[in-house]
Amino acid sequence: MSLRRALLTTRRILQQLRHDPRTIGLLLLVPSALVGLLAWSLTNDPGAFDSIGPRLLGVFPLVVMFLVTSVITLRERSVGTLERLFTLPLTKAEFVAGYAIAFGALAIVQSFLVSVLSYTWYGLAHQGVPWRISVVALCAGLLGTAFGLALSATAHSEFQAVQFMPAFILPQLLLCGLILPVSQLPSALRLLADVLPMTAAVHAIAPFQSNWYYVSQFAIMVGYILVALIVGATTLRRTTK
Amino acid sequence: MEASSQSTFEVDDLRVERQGNEILRSISFRAAPGELIGLLGPSGSGKTTLMRSLLGVQALTSGSVKVLQSAVGSASLRGRIGYMAQGSAIYLDLTVEENLEYFAGVLRLAAMEVERVMAVVALTSFAGRLASSLSGGEQTRLSLAIALLGSPPALILDEPTVGLDPILRRDLWRTFEELARAGTTVLVSSHVLDEAAHCARLLLLRNGALLFDDSPAQLLAAAGATSYDVAFERLIEGVA
Structure with a gap:
């Protein structure tokens, strides 16, 4: 794998987005706006935003990045540029890495923006370490990108890709501890919830846990990111039937 | 043999x-x-x-x-093998030059090669234009220019x-x-x-x-x- 060709691909993707300021705006601002809306809606219940807000910092970037990545890579397939690239010396790993780096960079900006706004304007008084929340938001964005890449390899149209959202994201949203703490779920669902990436994002934000606990939650997220990227790279097919 | x-x-x-x-x-x-x-x-x-x-x-x-x-x-x-698919297979949200620069980069070609193929398909004056703003014929020429990169x-x-149109067809066949x-x-x-x-x-x-x-x-x-x-x-x- 050549890092040079991966970074060329990253630059090309960022150039594409630069010509589409509205998408960049949506990508960077929607998670921040949503968290702001949440903070505003909970104004009359002191302390509620402090407990719910951080958990959503791990959820919104995942959803936004998942959607954008799956649609943009699928478009690459339907327009024929992917097929053209496959006749050139660009490996599947370089292609996937190019996307992961481009959207990873966007996720960094996105997570920075949402955490800074939360701690300042939105008045978040969370009992945790701010940097940990930023890193969780970043991991969540990368998770969204990695799963978007993996699933768009199996979708046949942008329409299908968008429908992966409710099928893939919503069950995690129900089980990740946002509605009911994971410890109160029926035991079978608890086992499932404990290994889902979104649960790890929510857990990694929880205050007052042991270092080992945080390390294990980050390990789950990083593991999912790597596995999804590898799946994304291997399910891409140079030849089609 | x-x-x-x-x-x-x-x-x-x-x-x-x-x-x-x-x-x-x-x-x-x-x-x-x-x-x-x-x-x-x-x-x-x-x-x-x-x-x-x-x-x-x-x-x-x-x-x-x-x-x-x-x-x-x-x-x-x-x-x-230079390839031009049916349907243009170009990045519509990149300029003509950015499209060519990306593919030339993947092929490890010098910047001069981008200039050369733009001249071959008469797109030099369109270098900074977004591909989506080009006419169908211009998009086709951009796609051909990508296929010509590196003289395969x-x-x-x-x-x-x-x-x-017939004039453009004649020029391409030439x-x-x-x-x-x-x-x-x-x-x-x-x-x-x-x-x-x-x-x-x-x-x-x-x-x-x-x-x-x-x-x-x-x-x-x-x-x-x-x-x-x-x-x-x-x-x-x-x-x-």
Whole structure:
């Protein structure tokens, strides 16, 4: 794998987005706006935003990045540029890495923006370490990108890709501890919830846990990111039937 | 054997099936450097599948395909076959220059090569324009420019002149003829039959089988016709 060709691909993707300021705006601002809306809606219940807000910092970037990545890579397939690239010396790993780096960079900006706004304007008084929340938001964005890449390899149209959202994201949203703490779920669902990436994002934000606990939650997220990227790279097919 | 060892394309008994349907039936042909070959046939006759087979992006059912003396699909061929797909296969949200710079970068070519291919397809004055703002013909020329990057020894062009005005079509065919004279093997599919006259050699596909492989003059003679339209109809309908 050549890092040079991966970074060329990253630059090309960022150039594409630069010509589409509205998408960049949506990508960077929607998670921040949503968290702001949440903070505003909970104004009359002191302390509620402090407990719910951080958990959503791990959820919104995942959803936004998942959607954008799956649609943009699928478009690459339907327009024929992917097929053209496959006749050139660009490996599947370089292609996937190019996307992961481009959207990873966007996720960094996105997570920075949402955490800074939360701690300042939105008045978040969370009992945790701010940097940990930023890193969780970043991991969540990368998770969204990695799963978007993996699933768009199996979708046949942008329409299908968008429908992966409710099928893939919503069950995690129900089980990740946002509605009911994971410890109160029926035991079978608890086992499932404990290994889902979104649960790890929510857990990694929880205050007052042991270092080992945080390390294990980050390990789950990083593991999912790597596995999804590898799946994304291997399910891409140079030849089609 | 001397001649075949220098072939650009060597296709032997190529078959492609898709969901039980035979898309290509026992295709065999060879093409030498400098040949300008027209690939003709009604829509659905297998032209695109044959071109994709030569590019290594089509799963083959059986048979052997060699390009530039290497088995098709081998990594060493990547970047040595210029390809222009039906539909432009360009990034609409990049400028002309950014499109070319990306593909040139993947091919490790110098910036001068971007300038050169823009000049060949007369897009130099459009360098900073977004591809989405180009007309259909300009997008086609950009797609061709990408295929020309690095002067590959083989060019595979799938309906490059579809939807273009006659002047532009004539100019593109001149470009193809010049490339062939310089030693490039150019395979061009088309359903505009008058364009057949530009090619020294024609391959005619019908229902996935190679019906005819000879010069345009021979096509007219074989069909007993004076126009390519009539000759084509007669051969396709099996009258001749």
